[in-house]
Amino acid sequence: MELVHKIIFFMFGFIIFWGMVGYPFSLKVISHIYKNRKLVKxxxxxxxxxxxxxxxxxxKVILHKLKNLTELNYPKEKIExxxxxxxxxxxxxxxxxxFIEENKDINIRLYEVRExxxxxxxxxxxxxxxxTEYLVMTDANSLLDKNSISELMAAFSSPDIAYVTGKLSIINTEVSDISSSESSYWNSDLAIREIEGNIQSITAGNGALYACRNKDYYNFDLIKSHDSAMPLHFVLKGRRAICNHDAIAYEKVGEEVGDEFGRKIRMNRRILEKIIPDIRLLNIFRYKWFSYFYFGHRTCRYLLWISHLLVFISNLMLVQHSIFYAITFTxxxxFYLMALTKLVTKTDNKYLTLIYYYNVTIIAQWIGVYNIFTGKAKPFWEKAETTR
Known part of the structure; x- marks a missing residue:
């Protein structure tokens, strides 16, 4: 049994390490090899x-959104x-x-979903x-930079590019330690996506701003989100999904832990399927770098919930075998006590906050798994008020 415990400890320990440290570092190294690959516009x-x-x-936000849309720098005769x-x-x-009645010179309409x-x-x-030829999606609480649509369209510079996502810029970073932690995570993730897109394809977009050709639109299962489903869909068809971070959408993230916690639970409503969403991804000869990207950026992170549990249990079984396992278990x-300290004391220490935020993410994954098995995973959710 000792050998089994060691295999579990090192295998799932590697998944945690690779997803959070190893993969981002490896991308920096790989990016130097492909340093001449840049987005052509x-x-x-x-x-x-x-x-x-x-x-x-x-x-609360729709009127502000409508006014924002009218300020976009794109030919009026070509946008609706x-x-x-x-x-x-x-x-x-x-x-x-x-708004439609008061702005008849703007090509805008309302479609009401009945159920x-x-x-x-x-x-x-x-x-x-x-x-129209192209379809751009954006959230009601996202405000778009005036050049965002022009930037998205400029990125469709070749037929193999099927999907372009913009950059979500968080505007309430300093409001709370929760929004600050999410901003730190998001900024590091944006850097990863840019490298992935320049080399081949991103593994996920963001709902604040993205675009595809209208003829390429696919009716996804209602429980799925375009953020993760669209890039994968196009890559499996031999196309590219990329990001253009000059196409900017501004948005608030949750300022309270409950708001961000709820959002992360929603994000994990299909976490088990996302671990290996399609067996074809294992074919590295066909999908090349994307297989590597998906394993490091998605699979490892979607396995964090079970990996932490198995590493803890296997480490406990090995703790008496050597000083190494005693140190790792301690x-x-x-690590978990520091997260608990943040929860109890509400301290502003940024390191404790990051550890706490990371643990909240893991717990949200567990709840996502629970919701899947109990049939509680739903395609709709209640918005976080602090993001409005």
Whole structure:
């Protein structure tokens, strides 16, 4: 049994290390090999575009969003706006209709989803109304830089690029230690995505701002999110999914741990499927760097919940066998105690906050797994008020 415990300890310990440290470091090394690969842009590429906004009970932000859309720097005769209200029961629809009435020179319309089935369903329904060449998706609480649409379109510089996501810039970084921790994580993730996209393809986008050709749109299962499903879908078809971080969307993240915790639970509603979403990804001869990217950036991180548990248990079984295992087990205990210290004392120490935030992420994964097995994983959710 000792050998089994050692195998478990080192195998799942490697998964934790590689996902959080090894893979990001390896990308920095690889990026030097491909240092001449940069995003090529074609600013003469200005096709017709529909900007779709899915909104459910967004009366607090929808007017600000509508005004923001009218300020975009893109030819007016080539852009239109489609607000998709996912069975809103507040004043969202009224506000949008009043805005349409007051701005008849703007090509904007409202589509009302009659039964709330979540964001992906709302997108699937509304896309059938789109006749433009390209489709841009953005969230109701995201404010777009005036050049964001031009930047997205410029990035479609070759036929093999099927998906382009922009950069989500967090605007409430300093409001709380939770928003600061999320911002730190997000900034490091953005750097990883840029390298992945320059070399081949990103493994996931973000819901704040992304685009695809309208003819390439695919009706995904309602429980799936475009953030993770779209890039993978296109890569498996031999296309590329990339990012253009000059296309910027500004957004708030949760300022309270409960808000970010809820968001992370929602993100993990299909965590088991995402570990290896398609067996074809194991074919490194066909998918090349993307197989490597997905294992390091997604598979290892989606396995953190079980990896931490198995490393802890196997380490406990080995603790009496050598000083090495005694030290690693003590380190684990201290790691979790530091997270508990942050929870109890509410200290502003940034290192304790990062450790606490990391543990919150792991717990959210566990709840995501629990929701899958109990049938509680749903395609819709209640928004975090501190993000509005």
């Amino acid at each position: 074609d600013y003469n590429h200005q096709p017709t575009v529909t900007v779709m906004v899915v909104a459910h009970n967004e009366e 706006f489609l607000i998709t209200s996912d069975n809103s029961s507040d004043s969202t629809n009224k506000i949008v209709n009043e 709330r089935k979540g964001k992906t369903n709302a997108q699937n329904e509304a896309q059938k109304l789109v006749e 380190g684990q205990i201290l």
